[in-house]
Amino acid sequence: MNDLVRAFAYAAARQGELVEALQRHLLLVAVALGIGILVCVPLGIVTSRSRVAAVTFINSFNALRVIPSLAILFLALPYFGPSQTSATIALTILALPPILINTDTAFRKIDPAIREAALGMGMPQREILRRIEFPLALPIIITGIRTAAVEVIASATLAAFIGAGGLGIYITRGFALYDTAILLVGAIPVALLAIVAELGMGSLQHALQPPRS
């Protein structure tokens, strides 16, 4: 309790720094997720239609994920230096697999009869994708984005280790000074962000789910 009060006081005294750290954090998350979505949704559509592509991409993305994010950060350092770029690369790699796998699954799960009906009534392929397949796949894709978002929000704290900012700065600082209160200034907003992402995407997914009965 005492720590909480002190954390609040610490944050209040550095509002400007906290807001900037939050903004940096959100930017890192948004860019990593944005790239993840732009790459993996189209790629997932491709892999859902080709066994070879599916095996290749899903396995290699999963293999990448096995490398700890911290290791990726340090691996990226020699090429991009201690920068947001390095942090973004590490976070993007984390975001890729859940979005890819869910997109792939979502398109595979579409009942072939639905495609046959659409094709048989003369709907052009482009429109089948846009009006039928994509809306049906969307709830599962969003579940993947949700998983990625929660992981990336938590992992973005690692960016502070290489000086790329974000809410992680309070965690590294708290560690360095052996001060739990400072650590909480970073940890509590991160936890709240993760919860907001989880709940927000969850309800979005729910809203997009076609009624079952």
Next chain:
Amino acid sequence: MKAIRFEQVSKRFPGAPRPAVDGVSLHVEAGEFVVLLGPSGCGKTTLLKMVNRLYEPSEGRIFIDDTEIRQLKVTTLRQQIGYVIQQIGLFPHMTVAQNIAVVPRMRGWKRDRIAARIDELLTLIELDPAEYRGRYPAQLSGGQQQRVGLARALAADPGVVLMDEPFSAIDAITRASLRDELLRLQRKVRKTILFVTHDVEEALRLADKLAVLRAGRVVQYDPPFHVLTRPADDFVRDLVGAQDMVRHLSLLRVEGAMIGLAGGAGPNGGPTVGRHDDLRHALSLLLRTGAPALTVMEGGLAVGRLTIAGIGGAARGRVEA
């Protein structure tokens, strides 16, 4: 409604030892209800799917009226053909109304025309538009879903409707009522229908003409009572089980056995049957009333006479005068 003509159509799938469809020539008249009947794997679906070009023939040509189907853009062709499949394939994220509206929308119909058409079709399939328009497929029973599937296929008033075992996945009682409903619809809207089934009773009940397929070939193409009573070979005889007369009477319609009356007259007071009733019902009515003949009615007018000899003749494959 439009005629369909198959000319020496064959389909060979890559790697298959023999063609799935083998030199089929078939002429389906405009407005005719033709059933493709045969055991599983005999090529019914393949033949059907060549009409809307989900499959392309390896050889031969298919015409709708006088147009070779390959002369049309494939999406244009398909938009002019209704397609109903066993798995129904309604779009789960669209309401009943949106499902029905798909083809009219693609064809650029105006909003009010589409809305009016949706209500007209829902009324036709006996689903209250106000209640069902806004429902999602998951909120309908299997039978209701397939009726919506049928409405969706009829939406843009296609000249041809293809149906691939549309009732096979539906429970027996609902299936029977769907068949009756389809016949009632067909009397109302008159489409050229190609209907695939492996169910003999269904085929006999629905068909104006029956195309019996075996290993990719049409072995007989005749009206149902003709197929029943004069099967082209042992294969057809075994398939339709031609010895079981009484059962078959219940599948044959009065119109196939009656003697037509020119002009049409009022009822004459004796027992009557409907033109589309089955022969078993007609026979039991004849036996019960002891009347020499039944007057066949349609729309309040006498259109024919049916005698025991006529029924027997139909059962044996002759319509006696």
